[in-house]
Amino acid sequence: MLKQGDTVVCGLSGGADSVALLLVLDELKEKLGIRLEALHVNHCIRGEESDRDERFCSELCSRLGITFHSEKCDVTGTAREIGRSTEETARMLRYDIFSAYSKGKKLATAHNANDNLETALLNLARGSGLKGIAGIPCIRGNIIRPILTVTRDEIVSFLKDRGQSHVTDSTNLSDDYTRNRIRHHIIPLMQEINGSVIETSVNTLSALREENSLIESLTDEACSKCRSGSSFTGLTEYPPVIRKRCIARLLSENNIPYSFKRLEEADELLLRNGKLNVSDDLFLIAENGKIRLSSIKSQEEISYYGSLEMGVKKLYDGCSVYCERVECDNLKKIEAVHKNSTFYIMDYDKIRGKLIVRTRIYGDKIKLKGRNFTSSVKKLINEKIPSEKRNGLLFLEDEEGTVLAEEIGIADRTAPDENTSAFLVISFIRS
Amino acid sequence: MLKQGDTVVCGLSGGADSVALLLVLDELKEKLGIRLEALHVNHCIRGEESDRDERFCSELCSRLGITFHSEKCDVTGTAREIGRSTEETARMLRYDIFSAYSKGKKLATAHNANDNLETALLNLARGSGLKGIAGIPCIRGNIIRPILTVTRDEIVSFLKDRGQSHVTDSTNLSDDYTRNRIRHHIIPLMQEINGSVIETSVNTLSALREENSLIESLTDEACSKCRSGSSFTGLTEYPPVIRKRCIARLLSENNIPYSFKRLEEADELLLRNGKLNVSDDLFLIAENGKIRLSSIKSQEEISYYGSLEMGVKKLYDGCSVYCERVECDNLKKIEAVHKNSTFYIMDYDKIRGKLIVRTRIYGDKIKLKGRNFTSSVKKLINEKIPSEKRNGLLFLEDEEGTVLAEEIGIADRTAPDENTSAFLVISFIRS
Structure with a gap:
């Protein structure tokens, strides 16, 4: 300790x-x-x-x-x-x-x-x-x-x-x-x-925690042997308790709520092959002793990662990003130009190092403008964005973390304030 | 099921x-x-x-x-x-x-x-x-x-x-x-x-039972690899939870009550060597990664197992057994002969097969005369007999189980009744 x-x-x-x-x-x-x-x-x-x-x-x-x-x-x-x-x-x-x-x-x-x-x-x-x-x-x-x-x-x-x-x-x-x-x-x-x-519960609970830790460490072992990304191979060699804890971790990392019953179903699936819908857009798919978490549209899954430059940049079919540095007094002009699309404004000088534009990654976090706490991007998305739009959402990050989440907002850290002298204007163009 | x-x-x-x-x-x-x-x-x-x-x-x-x-x-x-x-x-x-x-x-x-x-x-x-x-x-x-x-x-x-x-x-x-x-x-x-x-508890408790079974089966494995009689070798290779469950089983089989604290102490003992008094007459003794349950007087431990014959038979130093078949009408004579010692009377014809005389064994049970239920001999002994006398106690068994426990009583099944025509008289002689 x-x-x-x-x-x-x-x-x-x-x-x-x-x-x-x-x-x-x-x-x-x-x-x-x-x-x-x-x-x-x-x-x-x-x-x-x-x-x-x-x-x-x-x-x-x-x-x-x-x-x-x-x-x-x-x-x-x-x-x-x-x-x-x-x-x-x-x-x-x-x-x-x-x-x-x-x-x-x-x-x-x-x-x-x-x-x-x-x-x-x-x-x-x-x-x-x-x-x-x-x-x-x-x-x-x-x-x-x-x-x-x-x-x-x-x-x-x-x-x-x-x-x-x-x-x-x-x-x-x-x-x-x-x-x-x-x-x-x-x-x-x-x-x-x-x-x-x-007094009695001190020992009881400490023994239970120790027993839980043992099962957790067996789960760690199974994960390190069987897991690769969102899929497990060879999990059937392990006892049901361990199989279910492995699957529970995968679901939990993806913010997918689960019950004991759901884990039972997933474990049965692993043993008999098939498909189980576990959230709006995700399935557990089991084939020949392998089990993986996969999007309904996994074939057409969108993924992008690259540096952001000034001007217009095509990211993938049907999606470009526009990026411009604007002096404060020209903001009116920008508002006129972008009047038909959503745009985001940050403080240009608050950006640290190179900007990256990318689709979502697991574990993404952002401390939004005006909030005192850090949020899970997955949670924000699940609350606000319909499932079919989630995979295509774009994010900007600088050296210190995520600064913009499309349709969610910008980071507190890069928000303009009364001392801002230049804006960074971002707009995503979809066709 | x-x-x-x-x-x-x-x-x-x-x-x-x-x-x-x-x-x-x-x-x-x-x-x-x-x-x-x-x-x-x-x-x-x-x-x-x-x-x-x-x-x-x-x-x-x-x-x-x-x-x-x-x-x-x-x-x-x-x-x-x-x-x-x-x-x-x-x-x-x-x-x-x-x-x-x-x-x-x-x-x-x-x-x-x-x-x-x-x-x-x-x-x-x-x-x-x-x-x-x-x-x-x-x-x-x-x-x-x-x-x-x-x-x-x-x-x-x-x-x-x-x-x-x-x-x-x-x-x-x-x-x-x-x-x-x-x-x-x-x-x-x-x-x-x-x-x-x-409704919720149905799943919770079923998951807990499954997790407990996993730990029990790991404990079985450890026992089958490490245990020989009342001692364990190589237990230090296992996680603390399993070590403690192995020791708990040993104590429990010997009707030795234990707490979480006691198991912690036993586990520490295993890691650092030494001796721990766990009941009136028993110690856990740890040496070089081995741990065993042993009587204080293990050097002079008494153990006997042999067939019972009519007449007087010496079992070990200072202890003999006297056994006689007596027609019902001669009982008065017997009472006179044995007036200075405890004797036990059973129905001679209710004994099934050969009689064995022995010291106690673990797991011994007897359904005593006049009782409707089977008792653990260990429990009866612990309730009534001072610890220094327990190891020397003698028992008789026939083909169907224990029929006599010294200082405790005889089995219901072999008790004389109104149809008894001959008695089996038993007396233990100690010097």
């Missing part, structure tokens, strides 16, 4: 859990040979109370001599814009900020044993598989959860022993309705069956 | 679940090519209501033309005798009768999807591992559960469609307090989170 020389950024809300985590890390930092910082995200949704929490965290860190970062975000506005719940949006923005601050560092979050059992039960209720029922992982990428095996009671008594106060979130933002039903109703009932169910 | 030519004994309480199961099996029996019988166990604890249920089952079978067996058992008396709860005793006696009636046949029980989720939650609350959380197996030995994926609602509506009545157990014997908390309180709360949680 930690090694000497690591810098750990501790997510600090000011609540009991994160204050205890900060104290523990602070007490152990010399022994562990780590550097410690704290990061507070101010969701700005509780007015003065939000600011009080930020001050509390800042003062605590200043007393302990810990570097303190703080970032504000607009949860209410973003939630309205993207049509998600406040809880979900807060979580998304928080993890986006966490991610920005913890590059090359470890990020410690204060999930505890109670949170973990709640998550396991929530996932069981919703029908998740072993991975979900095993709860929250101790380590995911650079995120670590050092107090995942500590119960809420232990945390509260630790703080009491230290005489350390903490803040209480009056709206209990992180506790949505569903989690509260589990926390305040289901878990107390389980405690009537087993008084130390929280 | 079923193959052509199978005889299926359907456990029939007369409740909705088992009546639906009987109807389904009856409707499908020709298609499946099976023979169908029904077995009712009358627990005799609800007076007239118990007899009403038995009559209901008998009449239903007679109407359907299904062979009907019925057996009474004394739950209340047995529960008092063995100091267990009525629910537990009823279940034990029921399965004992099931087992007696289903030799060479399949026994179908009417567990449904609701029962299964309840069991999974109960096991999660109690801290069981993946196997327990995966719920009830569809097949265990010759026991099959054909309607395990059917919900209670579906069963009730199936019976309604058929216009088929069923009985209701006024005491709800099979539903103990704990299960009722889950059924009536926890599951309705989970249904608030996911209205179709029962």
Whole structure:
């Protein structure tokens, strides 16, 4: 979880859990040979109370001599814009900020044993598989959860022993309705069956996570032997559990939702050959023990990748791109020229290095203009674009990533602002 | 689950679940090519209501033309005798009768999807591992559960469609307090989170059982490669999950209770060598990647196996056995001779074939005099005999199994009764 020389950024809300985590890390930092910082995200949704929490965290860190970062975000506005719940949006923005601050560092979050059992039960209720029922992982990428095996009671008594106060979130933002039903109703009932169910669950869930990891590593092996791109060869040699997890990964990477039943069907398909429609435009096709994910129109699949130059460039039959640098005061002229087609305007000087024009690639991401978070291009496309148009969509990228997604929008990073002196105008011409 | 030519004994309480199961099996029996019988166990604890249920089952079978067996058992008396709860005793006696009636046949029980989720939650609350959380197996030995994926609602509506009545157990014997908390309180709360949680759990639990089976089959493989008696060689080549399951099997076969923590300790031991006390008289001992279960006094372990003859026979240093055939009217004389030692009296003519005298063996079972169920000898010993005496205990077996367990008692099958004409008198002589 930690090694000497690591810098750990501790997510600090000011609540009991994160204050205890900060104290523990602070007490152990010399022994562990780590550097410690704290990061507070101010969701700005509780007015003065939000600011009080930020001050509390800042003062605590200043007393302990810990570097303190703080970032504000607009949860209410973003939630309205993207049509998600406040809880979900807060979580998304928080993890986006966490991610920005913890590059090359470890990020410690204060999930505890109670949170973990709640998550396991929530996932069981919703029908998740072993991975979900095993709860929250101790380590995911650079995120670590050092107090995942500590119960809420232990945390509260630790703080009491230290005489350390903490803040209480009056709206209990992180506790949505569903989690509260589990926390305040289901878990107390389980405690009537087993008084130390929280303590017991620490071992249960850790054993389940270990068992899930074993199956995951067998799946890794099978993938590395059988997988090439979107197809598997030789998967029939493996047990059904592994075959289904391999197929699940392929579907999941392509943002195709699946159920246990769907995986059963796919596995049967693999054994008997045939075709299974798994999303608007994609099929699983099995032939002679091979299985692959393929577009309905795979024969006529469109794919393009090349550098973008000024002027008009033909990309493929029926599709060209127009690209021009325009001084700010000439924008009116451009609007007149392109009045019958969609065009995109970016800040010419914000483009880094060479521009590439291409069709979509898997794993594409973009941080759109006016948004505080990065989106999956696949997700944006699936939400907005009819399936028959998706494969032909065009994208621009510079050295730092995707800057334009056709019919979706441009990147925040390259959007014009009041200091822009020249525009880059892009238009896609289709016949 | 079923193959052509199978005889299926359907456990029939007369409740909705088992009546639906009987109807389904009856409707499908020709298609499946099976023979169908029904077995009712009358627990005799609800007076007239118990007899009403038995009559209901008998009449239903007679109407359907299904062979009907019925057996009474004394739950209340047995529960008092063995100091267990009525629910537990009823279940034990029921399965004992099931087992007696289903030799060479399949026994179908009417567990449904609701029962299964309840069991999974109960096991999660109690801290069981993946196997327990995966719920009830569809097949265990010759026991099959054909309607395990059917919900209670579906069963009730199936019976309604058929216009088929069923009985209701006024005491709800099979539903103990704990299960009722889950059924009536926890599951309705989970249904608030996911209205179709029962239906969803069918797939979840079936996937978990499949994943557990995969890990079990990897454990089988490791055992067959590494295990010899009570020791493992080469286990360090396997992942921790498999190592721990191998050790868990060894402990479990020896009736040694273990926790996740204990398995962690045992696994650490395997990697670093040493000794771990796992029960009164047994240690796990790890040396150079080998691990074995060994008695504290393994050097002086007592083991004997040989045929029993009439007269006195020395078995090992300090232990002889005395054996005599005595006509009934001479019993008084015997009692006088053995007045200073414990002796055992069996019906001489009920002994089948040759008698063997031996020390304990693992897996030993005996159906004691006056009891309706078979007991594990290990369990009986652990309950009654101090650890230092256990290894030296002696047992007699005839061709049909164990007939005498020293300090425990004699088998029901060989107990004298009013028709006995000659006794077999056994006494163990220790110096």
